[in-house]
Amino acid sequence: MARVQRDGGDDSAPTTELPAVRDQDPSAVSEPVTGSVNGRKVPMATDKARAIPEAAVARLAVYLRVLSGMAEQGAVTVSSEELATAAGVNSAKLRKDLSYIGTYGTRGVGYEVDVLTSEIERVLGLTGQQKVAVVGIGNLGHALANYGGFPGRGFPVEALFDVDPDLIGIPVGGLPVNHIDDIPDICAKRKIAIGVIATPPTAAQAVCDRLVDGGVHCVLNFAPVVLQVPEHVEVRKVDLAIELQILSFHVARNAEQRASRRAAAARASSNGEVV
Numbered sequence: 001m002a003r004v005q006r007d008g009g010d011d012s013a014p015t016t017e018l019p020a021v022r023d024q025d026p027s028a029v030s031e032p033v034t035g036s037v038n039g040r041k042v043p044m045a046t047d048k049a050r051a052i053p054e055a056a057v058a059r060l061a062v063y064l065r066v067l068s069g070m071a072e073q074g075a076v077t078v079s080s081e082e083l084a085t086a087a088g089v090n091s092a093k094l095r096k097d098l099s100y101i102g103t104y105g106t107r108g109v110g111y112e113v114d115v116l117t118s119e120i121e122r123v124l125g126l127t128g129q130q131k132v133a134v135v136g137i138g139n140l141g142h143a144l145a146n147y148g149g150f151p152g153r154g155f156p157v158e159a160l161f162d163v164d165p166d167l168i169g170i171p172v173g174g175l176p177v178n179h180i181d182d183i184p185d186i187c188a189k190r191k192i193a194i195g196v197i198a199t200p201p202t203a204a205q206a207v208c209d210r211l212v213d214g215g216v217h218c219v220l221n222f223a224p225v226v227l228q229v230p231e232h233v234e235v236r237k238v239d240l241a242i243e244l245q246i247l248s249f250h251v252a253r254n255a256e257q258r259a260s261r262r263a264a265a266a267r268a269s270s271n272g273e274v275v
């Protein structure tokens with residue numbers, strides 16, 4: 001089977017094919033084309049599939065989290081400005097992101113919170129549960145296995161694996177740790193959708209191969225190594241060091257911009273200009 005190198009960064013997968021959506025001017029705010037699913041009004045899909053940038057997919061997940069908080073507080077509708085502000089983006093970007101999924105607010109009303117929530121969930125594939133297995137139950141694996149926030153978001157942790165004999169059979173977060181030899185069998189039986197790799201980098205590829213053998217199609221890789229996977233397997237890599245380096249770049253750039261603004265103000269002031 002053909003294998004490709006994946007590190008899950010934006011460059012490797014800049015767009016994602018969405019389920020069919022309406023093709024329409026992204027900036028338009030108009031009456032949505034709606035139908036009914038289980039008695040709920042939802043936008044209707046057309047036969048035109050459309051790619052969505054990875055960055056927009058990430059923002060959809062943020063909108064979903066914000067919408068869930070609004071729903072908890074009893075909000076029924078939300079304007080694009082309110083939702084954009086709460087999500088930390090501008091409203092034009094929000095409307096464009098939502099246009100990718102064929103969702104358009106109603107002028108003067110905005111979006112119905114429950115309809116928009118269902119639509120984003122559908123597009124992100126969150127309408128069902130995506131079972132998760134964690135491999136490598138060390139510091140990070142323990143934290144992930146014990147974190148209670150995943151099941152509520154549709155990601156129940158259903159299997160844990162390690163190679164350390166002292167850990168096998170020990171419950172972590174209520175689940176016993178299994179040996180990695182059982183990864184293919186258990187993942188296939190429990191229909192695990194997502195494998196999380198929290199092993200040392202040297203072990204990650206072999207672990208990934210076992211997950212793939214068990215039918216796992218999505219891998220979230222915390223180990224600092226690029227994985228080889230078959231074409232049909234999606235890998236996302238989480239690298240805190242890279243995130244810190246990106247933050248550091250922004251901090252340095254902001255400092256430079258402040259320094260050059262101060263220098264310009266000092267020059268203007270020494271020339272007698274009002275600044």
Ligand SMILES: NC(=O)c1ccc[n+]([C@@H]2O[C@H](COP(=O)([O-])OP(=O)(O)OC[C@H]3O[C@@H](n4cnc5c(N)ncnc54)[C@H](O)[C@@H]3O)[C@@H](O)[C@H]2O)c1
Pocket residue numbers: 135136137138139140141161162163164180197198199200201203207221222223224238239240241
């Ligand atoms: N991406 C990030 O931001 C981030 C942050 C912290 C750690 N990490 C990475 O996550 C990984 C885990 O870090 P940690 O601090 O939890 O390490 P750790 O040493 O505490 O835990 C590693 C676990 O993996 C197990 N293991 C070793 N070989 C294995 C194998 N072949 N199969 C299954 N399990 C095996 C060990 O028994 C141990 O329980 C490392 O690769 C680390 O670099 C990434």
